[in-house]
Amino acid sequence: MLGRWECPVYPTELVFALDVSQDTTPQLFQRMKNIVIEVVNNTKIRESNCPVGARLAVVSFSSETHHLIRFSDFHSKSQLLRELSALSYQRSTNKRDLGGSMRYVARNIFKRTLPGANVRKVAVFFSNGPSVNPDSINTAVLEFSALDLVLAVITFNNITEVNHPLMVRRSIIFYLFHIKWMILDNKCKPNAACEHTRTKHPPWAYVDTAFILDSSWKMIPSEFEKLRSFLSRALDNFEVSPEPVISLVGDRVAIVSHAPSSFQHQTQKTLVKKEFDLMTYGETQLMKKHIQESLQHLGGDPAVGHAIQWTLNHIFSSAPSLRKHKAIVVISAGETSPWDKELLKKVALRAKCQGYALLVLSLGRTYNSTELEELASLPLEQHLIQLGRTHKPELNYALQFLKAFLHLLRNGINSYPPADLRTKCNKINIQKTRYTSRSLSLM
Numbered sequence: 001m002l003g004r005w006e007c008p009v010y011p012t013e014l015v016f017a018l019d020v021s022q023d024t025t026p027q028l029f030q031r032m033k034n035i036v037i038e039v040v041n042n043t044k045i046r047e048s049n050c051p052v053g054a055r056l057a058v059v060s061f062s063s064e065t066h067h068l069i070r071f072s073d074f075h076s077k078s079q080l081l082r083e084l085s086a087l088s089y090q091r092s093t094n095k096r097d098l099g100g101s102m103r104y105v106a107r108n109i110f111k112r113t114l115p116g117a118n119v120r121k122v123a124v125f126f127s128n129g130p131s132v133n134p135d136s137i138n139t140a141v142l143e144f145s146a147l148d149l150v151l152a153v154i155t156f157n158n159i160t161e162v163n164h165p166l167m168v169r170r171s172i173i174f175y176l177f178h179i180k181w182m183i184l185d186n187k188c189k190p191n192a193a194c195e196h197t198r199t200k201h202p203p204w205a206y207v208d209t210a211f212i213l214d215s216s217w218k219m220i221p222s223e224f225e226k227l228r229s230f231l232s233r234a235l236d237n238f239e240v241s242p243e244p245v246i247s248l249v250g251d252r253v254a255i256v257s258h259a260p261s262s263f264q265h266q267t268q269k270t271l272v273k274k275e276f277d278l279m280t281y282g283e284t285q286l287m288k289k290h291i292q293e294s295l296q297h298l299g300g301d302p303a304v305g306h307a308i309q310w311t312l313n314h315i316f317s318s319a320p321s322l323r324k325h326k327a328i329v330v331i332s333a334g335e336t337s338p339w340d341k342e343l344l345k346k347v348a349l350r351a352k353c354q355g356y357a358l359l360v361l362s363l364g365r366t367y368n369s370t371e372l373e374e375l376a377s378l379p380l381e382q383h384l385i386q387l388g389r390t391h392k393p394e395l396n397y398a399l400q401f402l403k404a405f406l407h408l409l410r411n412g413i414n415s416y417p418p419a420d421l422r423t424k425c426n427k428i429n430i431q432k433t434r435y436t437s438r439s440l441s442l443m
Helices: 026-039 079-085 097-108 134-146 160-166 192-197 221-235 284-293 302-314 338-353 369-377 393-411 417-443
Strands: 013-018 054-060 065-069 120-127 148-156 174-178 207-215 252-260 274-277 323-330 355-364 384-387
Touching: 013 026, 013 097, 026 338, 054 079, 054 097, 065 079, 065 097, 065 302, 065 338, 097 120, 097 134, 120 174, 134 148, 192 417, 207 221, 207 274, 207 302, 221 252, 221 393, 252 302, 274 284, 284 369, 302 323, 302 338, 323 393, 338 355, 338 369, 338 417, 355 393, 369 384
Parallel strands: 013 054, 013 120, 120 148, 148 174, 207 252, 207 323, 323 355, 355 384
Antiparallel strands: 054 065, 252 274
16 A cells, blocks of 8 residues: 555664563563564564664573574564474573563674664563562663664563663663553554553752863864864753752763863872863853863873862852752763872762762773772763763764763663762761861861
8 A cells, every 4th residue: 555654764783682581481481482473574674685674683591692593594574483482491490680681682682783774673572570689680771872773672570680770771772561551552553552661760859970081191182172162062962950049950060171281199189170160051051062162181290189178168068059969971082191090080089979969981991990990980881981982983882871871871770879889988977077076176
């Protein structure tokens, strides 16, 4: 019929992951198979080298992920359906690691799939219960977003650890489906019931964010120019407060850079240049204009520790009505200066203990792994991005990662400081209290 649309409209790489962990039954496995077969029956399968329709891959997972059908195995819809029907139930004695399987699919199965701006890459996971590592689900959400992959989960139970990160979906395509309501959302011919069963995202929470830019000699001028564009595009992830001084509504953003070429660390001169603070601009476009017209490469010695300390003392401490969530995004071009290392360890811990989320973007092939791991918040997989180059694909990955990171932050997915750090933070607070009391007694 003229004007009829086929699904999918765009070339699609579609992966189904079947849960075969220890609590999966033969009946449940058959239900998963039936859903996949139903989707294939209603989908145009790519049967030639022409990039039209969908290619299908199927994996099973418990604590590990195994291929059942690869993208290259079948180029005939009828043959594919026969193979799907023939899949047999192989129960595992292992526990479920949903996040680990998600990351495996993102990093391995989609690695060599069809390129192209219009290609849709979709992974659908079945899950029948809790995962042994909930943090890995949060990490997978970040990686799927950074790689521009669509993630869907079909659950047979209401699983909080899956619901929570997948509710983070404002401007990110993460869907959560409950099997009792539907089979699968079809973008080409939407089912009206889908709109009523998708989980609503929680209320929006605002953030105060400071970008600390490495503008030292380690950041070569050509890379610095690319970072201008990166910072401008990063601002699109914020709902900037129109009245940052007096309003409690909206995000606030600051940018500082380090270090001036004339700076000598023995002197008392500041090594940080304030581009703008949390209260300077109430419009994203004004921030972008500043980045393009006023942000300059400084060319001095790197001093990440001093820059973080200055930011805590002069950017956040001077701002009224700090938002519920506070983040410091450190853009690093390499190892900090030797005279800055001890301060960096102390001030990074101080920031974490005060509830700041530290996200680190490391650029270039030269870096100190220990330094980066001490700087970034935990878990590291969610707070440390290491890019070997500053080419467009890598920076696009970082932008998408930042977008998802901010959504997780707004929704309180992680705790700052994390539970593993609270004992150390409590000791620091006790020592600080004793020092203050001793100083007062001597006055």
